[in-house]
Amino acid sequence: AQTVTQSQPEMSVQEAETVTLSCTYDTSESDYYLFWYKQPPSRQMILVIRQEAYKQQNATENRFSVNFQKAAKSFSLKISDSQLGDAAMYFCAPWGGSTLGRLYFGRGTQLTVWP
Amino acid sequence: ETGVTQSPTHLIKTRGQQVTLRCSSQSGHNTVSWYQQALGQGPQFIFQYYREEENGRGNFPPRFSGLQFPNYSSELNVNALELDDSALYLCASSLGDSPADGYTFGSGTRLTVV
Numbered sequence: 001a002q003t004v005t006q007s008q009p010e011m012s013v014q015e016a017e018t019v020t021l022s023c024t025y026d027t028s029e030s031d032y033y034l035f036w037y038k039q040p041p042s043r044q045m046i047l048v049i050r051q052e053a054y055k056q057q058n059a060t061e062n063r064f065s066v067n068f069q070k071a072a073k074s075f076s077l078k079i080s081d082s083q084l085g086d087a088a089m090y091f092c093a094p095w096g097g098s099t100l101g102r103l104y105f106g107r108g109t110q111l112t113v114w115p
Numbered sequence: 116e117t118g119v120t121q122s123p124t125h126l127i128k129t130r131g132q133q134v135t136l137r138c139s140s141q142s143g144h145n146t147v148s149w150y151q152q153a154l155g156q157g158p159q160f161i162f163q164y165y166r167e168e169e170n171g172r173g174n175f176p177p178r179f180s181g182l183q184f185p186n187y188s189s190e191l192n193v194n195a196l197e198l199d200d201s202a203l204y205l206c207a208s209s210l211g212d213s214p215a216d217g218y219t220f221g222s223g224t225r226l227t228v229v
Contacts, residue, residue, distance in 0.1 A: 033215050045220035091157050095214050101148050101171055103214050105157030
């Protein structure tokens with residue numbers, strides 16, 4: 001089984017500023033992926049970024065980047081130049097091959113973006 | 116455009132009743148997974164179907180069952196509804212049987228049991 005801890009139930013950021021959302025996880029898998037999903041009020045889960053655990057280089061997708069610390073089992077998400085449309089619930093989810101298609105989600109962090 | 120469509124968007128049922136939720140996946144997506152998201156929680160895995168066969172199940176009782184059809188549609192059935200079944204139900208589809216291939220989620224069905 002895998003566990004996920006998102007210790008920040010809520011975060012807020014001013015538009016154009018930078019915010020970091022934290023996530024720690026526990027897994028017995030040796031090879032796995034890590035995902036950040038966002039869930040806006042439309043309720044649809046949208047993939048923001050993914051990281052393959054065997055890669056040392058941190059993943060980057062435009063304004064979104066991760067700080068992946070494998071030994072510490074930490075996977076934080078940094079959002080640069082925050083926009084109003086970034087306001088959503090953000091979920092961290094690790095995945096390893098032994099769990100087939102099952103994603104384990106954390107409890108989420110609600111991000112508010114102020115104009 | 117989402118590519119995954121769920122119906123209905125909202126539903127109210129009475130305790131003890133049965134409900135069927137529907138999901139239409141993207142064409143070519145052989146895998147569909149269902150998740151339950153209670154208020155204030157992250158989604159929890161119910162089960163997954165790959166090419167019409169169940170190939171993974173979470174910690175949910177047998178009254179939660181599913182079907183997947185050759186036309187990329189699927190159903191989640193819940194019998195003997197309980198108040199705790201009130202939640203958002205999400206389906207997600209993908210080409211392969213792992214999320215590394217990329218999951219596309221629908222916008223969910225909000226089920227309220229009274």
